[in-house]
Amino acid sequence: xxxxxxxxxxxxxxxxxACDVWFNVPEGETVSIAGLRGKVVxxxxxxxxxxxxxxxxxxxxLEQWHELYADGSVAFVGVxxxxxxxxxxxxxxxxxxxxxxxxxxxxxxETFDRYSINFVPQTILIDGDGIVRYYDIDNRLGxxxxxxxxx
Numbered sequence: 001x002x003x004x005x006x007x008x009x010x011x012x013x014x015x016x017x018a019c020d021v022w023f024n025v026p027e028g029e030t031v032s033i034a035g036l037r038g039k040v041v042x043x044x045x046x047x048x049x050x051x052x053x054x055x056x057x058x059x060x061x062l063e064q065w066h067e068l069y070a071d072g073s074v075a076f077v078g079v080x081x082x083x084x085x086x087x088x089x090x091x092x093x094x095x096x097x098x099x100x101x102x103x104x105x106x107x108x109x110e111t112f113d114r115y116s117i118n119f120v121p122q123t124i125l126i127d128g129d130g131i132v133r134y135y136d137i138d139n140r141l142g143x144x145x146x147x148x149x150x151x
Contacts, residue, residue: 059098
C-alpha cells in the first residue's frame with residue numbers, strides 16, 4: 001500500500017505546526033509542539049474528504065484514546081490538509097465526533113511538507129521532549145502511548 005517514509009524524522013525534534021485556523025480550542029488559541037512539552041503528543045495529519053474505512057477507523061480510534069486520556073497527560077492533535085474550507089472541516093469534525101484540537105494546515109501544505117506527508121491519515125508519536133519516536137502505528141497505538149509515557 002501507500003506509505004509515508006518518515007524514517008529521517010525519527011529521533012529528531014518534531015517539526016513545528018503551521019496552521020491558519022484551529023478547531024476544538026478556546027477562541028484565539030493555537031496549538032504548538034513547543035507548547036506541548038512534557039506530554040506525549042499523538043499528531044495525526046488527515047483529510048475530511050478521505051472517507052475510507054481506514055481513515056474513519058483511525059479517527060474513531062484517536063477519539064477513543066483521547067477520551068481515555070481525558071486527564072490531558074497525552075495530547076491528541078490533528079492537522080487537516082490546507083485546501084478545505086473551515087466550515088467543511090467543522091462539519092467533518094462534528095460528523096465524526098472528534099473532540100481533540102484540529103488545525104487547518106497553512107497553504108500550501110506547510111505542515112504536511114515538514115512531515116513529508118503524501119498519504120493520509122498519518123499518525124506520528126512525539127515524546128515529552130518533543131522528539132519524533134513512532135510513525136508506523138497500525139494496531140499499536142495504545143501500546144506505543146504507554147511506552148512513551150513510561151520514558
